[in-house]
Amino acid sequence: MTEYDLDDLLTLMARLRDPEDGCPWDLKQSFASIVRHTLEEAYEVADTIERQDWPHLKDELGDLLFQVVFYARLGDESGRFDFADIVDNLVRKLLRRHPHVFPAGTLASRAGDMQRSEQEVSETWELIKQEEREGKANLGVLDDIPAALPGLSRALKLQKRASGVGFDWNDPLLVLDKIEEEIGELREAIHRGEQDEITDEMGDLLFAQVNLARHLGVDPETAIRSTNAKFMRRFGYIESVVTASGRDWDSYSLDELDGFWNQAKKLGL
Numbered sequence: 527m528t529e530y531d532l533d534d535l536l537t538l539m540a541r542l543r544d545p546e547d548g549c550p551w552d553l554k555q556s557f558a559s560i561v562r563h564t565l566e567e568a569y570e571v572a573d574t575i576e577r578q579d580w581p582h583l584k585d586e587l588g589d590l591l592f593q594v595v596f597y598a599r600l601g602d603e604s605g606r607f608d609f610a611d612i613v614d615n616l617v618r619k620l621l622r623r624h625p626h627v628f629p630a631g632t633l634a635s636r637a638g639d640m641q642r643s644e645q646e647v648s649e650t651w652e653l654i655k656q657e658e659r660e661g662k663a664n665l666g667v668l669d670d671i672p673a674a675l676p677g678l679s680r681a682l683k684l685q686k687r688a689s690g691v692g693f694d695w696n697d698p699l700l701v702l703d704k705i706e707e708e709i710g711e712l713r714e715a716i717h718r719g720e721q722d723e724i725t726d727e728m729g730d731l732l733f734a735q736v737n738l739a740r741h742l743g744v745d746p747e748t749a750i751r752s753t754n755a756k757f758m759r760r761f762g763y764i765e766s767v768v769t770a771s772g773r774d775w776d777s778y779s780l781d782e783l784d785g786f787w788n789q790a791k792k793l794g795l
Contacts, residue, residue, distance in 0.1 A: 564593040681736040698741035763790035
């Protein structure tokens with residue numbers, strides 16, 4: 527059985543985009559139009575890993591790789607860059623950012639007996655990234671953090687970047703105080719009934735919660751996905767009980783449904 531390689535994938539992509547006999551759907555795509563597909567594929571990879579669905583991970587990673595190949599083809603057609611340029615740029619960047627592994631900045635160089643802690647490596651990584659940012663003209667501290675990131679992830683990156691220049695709390699308990707302050711302001715907004723103000727205060731509260739997660743070493747996106755999965759398991763238990771009873775949902779009081787929820791918790795769901 528034939529085993530295909532990366533060159534075959536690049537050839538396949540070129541055929542899909544062939545103006546004469548390519549795929550109509552692929553031919554009408556642009557950088558902008560496939561962004562949402564890229565995001566979907568990235569989330570599918572994350573979901574597969576979180577579910578430890580290893581048999582399907584290879585398939586999802588392939589779908590994500592195809593997105594990169596698609597962008598590379600669009601870049602080649604427009605004369606901006608090609609797949610080789612992407613790989614070359616990536617290798618050069620990673621060599622530059624890993625002086626503890628490649629001290630001479632080449633693949634052949636080795637660090638030998640030089641050992642560095644994870645904290646030292648992380649600090650060096652951030653310093654190198656900061657130097658790269660400073661090399662870009664008129665780029666502010668926060669300017670290159672993508673606006674298209676999921677809200678919690680972007681909040682985390684904004685806070686980390688601000689922390690890097692000293693704008694940060696030095697105690698998670700102070701962040702808890704800030705959360706309590708934001709809850710109070712949200713209560714006042716709800717009391718006044720101003721929806722725009724409620725939205726604004728709700729955003730402030732979420733931002734502060736992300737800040738607390740960062741100080742506690744918790745990734746907020748990972749935490750919320752875990753909680754989403756937990757909610758689905760427990761609600762699924764409630765649904766199974768309701769279905770087995772033959773009664774309609776509206777025949778149950780909230781207290782009864784909450785009791786089923788507590789049963790699910792006791793079952794470890």
